[in-house]
Amino acid sequence: MKAILRILPVAARIVLGLIFLVFGLNGFLHFLPQPPMAGPAGALLGALAASGYLFFLVSGTQVLSGALLLSGLFVPLALALLAPVIVNIVAFHLFLAPGNYVVVSLVLVSEFYLAWAYRDAFAPMLQARTSPHIAAAPMPQPKLIHAPA
Secondary structure (H helix, E strand, C coil): EEEEHHHHHHHHHHHHHHHHHHHHHHHCCCCCCCEEECCCHHHHHHHHHCCCCHHHHHHHHHHHHHHHHCCCHHHHHHHHHHHHHHHHHHHHHHCCCCCCHHHHHHHHHHHHHHHHCCCHHHHHHHHHCCCCCCCCCCCCCCCCCCCCE
C-alpha cells in the first residue's frame, strides 16, 4: 500500500504533464487532426486565434507546465498555472462542446489530487492575512563615483 501511495503522485504528475505537453505542442505544430467546430465552440476558438496572441499564450502555458510536471521541477507552480486553463477546459466541454468527458475527468481529478498531494506548498498562499517578508539587513546603497573636475 505504501508503494502505491509513493507511486501515485508521480504517475498523476506524468499523466497530466504528458497531456498538457502534447496538447500544448499541438497548439503550435497542429499534428493532431481537429474537426472544424461550429456554433459557440467554433466562435470561441476563432476568437482565441484571431486575437493573435491568446491561443499561443494558452498553448505556451500548457507546454511550460507540462514540461515542469514531467521534470518534477516547480510542480506547485505548474499546477497553479494550469488551474485556470483546466477550469476553462471543463467549462468548454460542459457548455460549448459536450463530450470527451473521460479526458476532462482525468485532467480534473489529476489536478485536484496533485494539489492535495502538494498541499503544503499551497498553504502559505491560502492564508487570509499575511505580511510581506522584510529583509533583516538594509539594502546596500550604491556608491557614487565622482569624476575629477
